[in-house]
């Protein structure tokens with residue numbers, strides 16, 4: 001399982017104390033899921049939340065800000081675009097036009113997103129024998 005998480009500290013709505021939230025993304029059955037676990041340091045205010053589908057922007061921004069974006073590129077000789085388009089459409093439920101735009105990005109500048117998102121796309125592409133590499137800010 002691939003997971004990526006960061007901590008965000010904010011103020012508690014109930015008591016004004018320090019509230020710590022662990023937010024992150026992970027993959028489950030080839031799909032990106034997200035989670036939030038919040039806990040106040042001063043009062044019993046605590047909750048957790050999980051979801052699939054589009055990750056809330058706040059979580060993506062926190063992951064990207066603290067860990068940097070990951071860049072997915074095609075590796076090796078230019079593959080046929082057919083398996084690439086299939087894999088992208090399968091993962092994201094994209095229209096053919098959207099998948100084409102995404103494939104173009106992958107072929108030129110590389111596709112960017114959080115590490116979990118890119119690992120998930122990479123896994124889908126590798127299942128269709130498309131060689132890819134992931135570059136992260138950390139190296």
Ligand SMILES: [Zn+2]
Pocket residue numbers: 012013014015016017040041042043044045
């Ligand atoms: Zn509190």
